[in-house]
Amino acid sequence: MSERSSKAVFLKAYPQGMPREADFEIRETTVPAAGANEMVCRTIWMSVDPYMRGRMRPDVKSYIPPFSLDEPLAGGAVAEVVESNIADYAVGDVIVDFTGGWKEYYVSNGERTQKVMPNLAPLPAWLGVLGMPGMTAWAGVTQIMKPKEGETLFVSGAAGAVGSVVCQLGKLRGARVVASAGSPEKIRWLKEEAGVDAALNYKDYKNAAELTKALAEAAPNGVDCYFENVGGMHLEAALNCIAPGGRIALCGLISMYNNTEPEPGPPNLFNLIGRGVMVRGFIVGEYADKVMEFAGEVAPLVAAGNLKFQQTEYEGLEKAPEAFIGLFRGDNAGKAVVRVGPDKV
Ligand SMILES: NC(=O)c1ccc[n+]([C@@H]2O[C@H](COP(=O)([O-])OP(=O)(O)OC[C@H]3O[C@@H](n4cnc5c(N)ncnc54)[C@H](OP(=O)(O)O)[C@@H]3O)[C@@H](O)[C@H]2O)c1
The missing domain is CATH 3.40.50.720 (NAD(P)-binding Rossmann-like Domain)
Incomplete structure (x- = not known):
């Protein structure tokens, strides 16, 4: 397989106060083919989350490192595997992870990645109620x-x-x-x-x-x-x-x-x-070891329609900064997500 071009969102400057769309820009990047024990994923949905604002403060020491101005932003995503050299993942699998947001394609080593059960709930739910x-x-x-x-x-x-x-x-x-x-x-x-x-x-x-x-x-x-x-x-x-x-x-x-x-x-x-x-x-x-207990309670509630959830959807990677800023204006009801690509190509 060969490399792919991929649009990705970068921080142009660290926001001061309320983030502005001018703090972000979309750049064209090149994503290499999958190496040994790697896979290439195509982002379908990405998440915007309030914690990302903390990663835009390079001067503040936190539990998670700040974003670099030289790399695409990252965050939760639901993505399709389009190339795989990892035994557990096949082309066509749909996964959720914490790095695929803010970009069209990315290379993953399959760590902290989970396959989704597409029939349980709409795909964005894996970034919200089920995520x-x-x-x-x-x-x-x-x-x-x-x-x-x-x-x-x-x-x-x-x-x-x-x-x-x-x-x-x-x-x-x-x-x-x-x-x-x-x-x-x-x-x-x-x-x-x-x-x-x-x-x-x-x-x-x-x-x-x-x-x-x-x-x-x-x-x-x-x-x-x-x-x-x-x-x-x-x-x-x-x-x-x-x-x-x-x-x-x-x-x-x-x-x-x-x-x-x-x-x-x-x-x-x-x-x-x-x-x-x-x-x-x-x-x-901190509670990662309890994730099966969480899934054991919440997934059946969601499947049965007994736990209600809302999502606010934005269309297209270029809307990601607006979706993110909207978190601080209360624009979203329920989970804010951005559609980056179609479910299937
Ligand atoms: N500790 C953790 O591991 C962890 C994990 C995930 C999230 N969080 C935290 O949990 C909180 C909720 O996150 P979420 O993902 O569920 O976001 P969210 O509630 O879906 O979106 C943010 C909401 O915050 C409200 N808001 C924004 N600015 C506000 C303000 N100045 N005063 C009052 N409300 C304001 C808005 O709702 P209104 O329209 O109601 O104002 C907005 O819709 C955040 O503080 C986030 O950092 C912590």
Whole structure:
């Protein structure tokens, strides 16, 4: 087989504050033929995820290295194997992995790659409810918060890829679920499709005091479990309402990802002490050994239509920067994905 030309998205400059489309550019690259123990894959769908913003800060040491300006961006993808020198993968297999995003073709060594079951759900679901975001939600619910029947679970960023799964796993465990999201349509979906008990449009509240009042009304017995996706006034309100013995899964702080100045912490941290609250930050990869347990619970729910999910689709690799930036504007309902190529060529 010979080399292929492949369009790929590069960072032209590291974004300052809110990313702009001008921070990205598409370049033509050349992808070599597969070497020994390698395969070449053609990206069908790619994922845009909030954590990628952290990889655009070369000055900040993180759990994952920053993107280089000289290489294509990378991220989760569903792709078709088009050439293979790996015994376990044949041409035509459809796989999901963490590197194939932001480009048309790429070489893979087959590590951290999984074959998808195309009949279980539409392909983008492998980047959402059945993939990394779904696993993140499941880990925070089952390994950290462990909600009990009758307890109250509060979720911020609730209509997104992670939050929407948290809501439903909480309901399945008999919790009273209070959700927060940023548009009337998201609130409607959370109530009517995800089945939450109460949903707050945080944009209706000017500050943490107003959000606290609304949350206290929606959670009259206090918040036993808080799944944190957002930070800022959500964290402050949750700490105001947290119940004695509360558990907080600190998953993400998206409201702060584009900050150019350090943000002061919430002023009510003392509530954690007085109320004996457990706060556990986590990265989904910590729970990699539990992935079969996750799949064992979530895949049958998805197959039976008992776990609802939404996806916001963008058409074409050139839309990837817009899709990514949209994460910070709340443009996506559920999982944001970009179609890079057709299911079959
Ligand atoms: N720890 C881990 O391993 C891990 C893994 C995956 C994701 N995460 C984190 O989980 C969170 C959710 O990720 P996701 O993939 O599910 O993304 P997502 O919720 O599908 O998309 C991002 C959503 O965040 C909300 N948002 C953006 N800016 C906001 C702001 N300033 N204030 C309040 N809400 C804001 C928007 O919804 P609204 O319209 O509701 O504002 C937007 O739709 C992120 O913080 C992410 O970093 C962590």
